[in-house]
Amino acid sequence: MGEEEENKDIVIGGETVNPGQNKLLTISIDRLPTGTLIDIPIYVFNAKKPGPTILIQAGLHGDEINGIEIVRRMLYEKRFKITKGAVIAVPILNIFGFIHFSRDVPDGKDVNRSFPGNRTGSMASRIAYHYVSEIMHQMDFGIDLHTGANQRNNFPQIRYTEEDPNSIKLAKVFNAPFSFSSRLIRGSFRNAAFKMQKPTVVFEAGESMRFDDFAIREGMQGILNVLKHFKMISKIEPVYAERSKTIHLQDHKWLRAPTAGMFIPKIINGSEIKKGQQMGMVTDTYAKNTKKIKAPYDGYLFCVNHQAVVNQGDALFHVGR
Known part of the structure; x- marks a missing residue:
């Protein structure tokens, strides 16, 4: 009887996360004018058994903090105890925007309009470049957490790519209160993922610079729904949001x-x-x-x-x- 197949390694920033390991890694992006180095923190949970690698990211726009709290709360509650596959969890992608209470990076550019990026380009372009080369090529599915901007409050909703059947399926599994297709925007993370044939959905809930516990719990529930669907976890306890099928x-x-x-x-x-x-x-x-x-x-x-x-x-x- 042969040995049971093991999951693949996850390699980020030259550091390897072997099957059965969990690690906090960082990608060095840039420095503040003071010389302070800015890193993107990345949590990797790599189970021993093979399965999909799911990227869960927040803070692509630095002022959209509900997603950041979704990832933080799931880390704090140890909700990524998976038995197969891997989870790459990024609490804050746009560190610069977060510390400046801004959607964008200090040069005024939007990271979510800068993919796939350029190694020698603007700050936003460099962040996108490192993210594509270090992380996105390793994921099988992506969940991108956002809020409404400029005082617009989004009721929890999931947006998918109409041209990608697997993105549609992922949205159904996430099962947010509302779901609908959203056009691909040039330079966006979701557009870059689509071109790489990596099915991705965008969860929108609440508004920028304001915590919304209802939106946070809905997001956590959706992520757990996805993990359970892929049999990465066996059950969901506690259940954060009891709900019927998404309204399409x-x-x-x-x-x-x-x-x-x-x-x-x-x-x-x-x-x-x-x-x-x-x-x-x-x-x-x-x-x-x-x-x-x-x-x-x-x-x-x-x-x-x-x-x-x-x-x-x-x-x-x-x-x-």
Whole structure:
């Protein structure tokens, strides 16, 4: 009787994580003007038995902190005790943005528009380059954790790539409250993963620079759903979010401010909507001019802009059906 097959090695930054090992590794990216070296911390959990390698990453935009807390909490609760395959967990990809409370790196560039990157390019491009060469080629699937930006609060949702059947399957397994296809954006992590034939989904929940415990628990539940589906864990205890099947949205659109003024929402995020229903209003400060915002069709609300003072054309509600 032959020996049982072992899982593959994971090699990052010249350091090897053998089957059965767990390690905290780092990739050196750049220095602050003070000379302080900036590293990206990477946790690797490599089980003895063979299975898929799943990348779970957060902080691609440094101000989107819910994802960072999802990974931190799962590390703290030792939720990556897998029995097969491997998990590569990256709590903060964009360290520069995180310490500057910013979506971008200090030169103003977006790391999520800089893939696959360049070894001698801008800071954002170098981060993307090292990430592709050190990590992405080793993953089989990716889960990218985000929040809404600029005070936009996303109800927990999973976005997948329509052109990739395995990305669609991964979204179904994750089973967030809402799911829909999202176009590939040039220079994005998901676009780079698609070109490398690495199925990836994006979890969006909450808003930037604000913790949302509901969004965090939904994200943790989705990740555990994926690990259990691939038999990397045997059970999920505790269950963070009891839910039925994801609501799949076939199409979606933004409802925009009809005029400048103060924005007053009249509906709770995540709610079902009915055609013609008043969802909110934009009013001037003198109560002389008020514009109602009504639902364009029967469907669901899955993002609300929490900006109180808006300009004409600003995106206020994201709805789908």
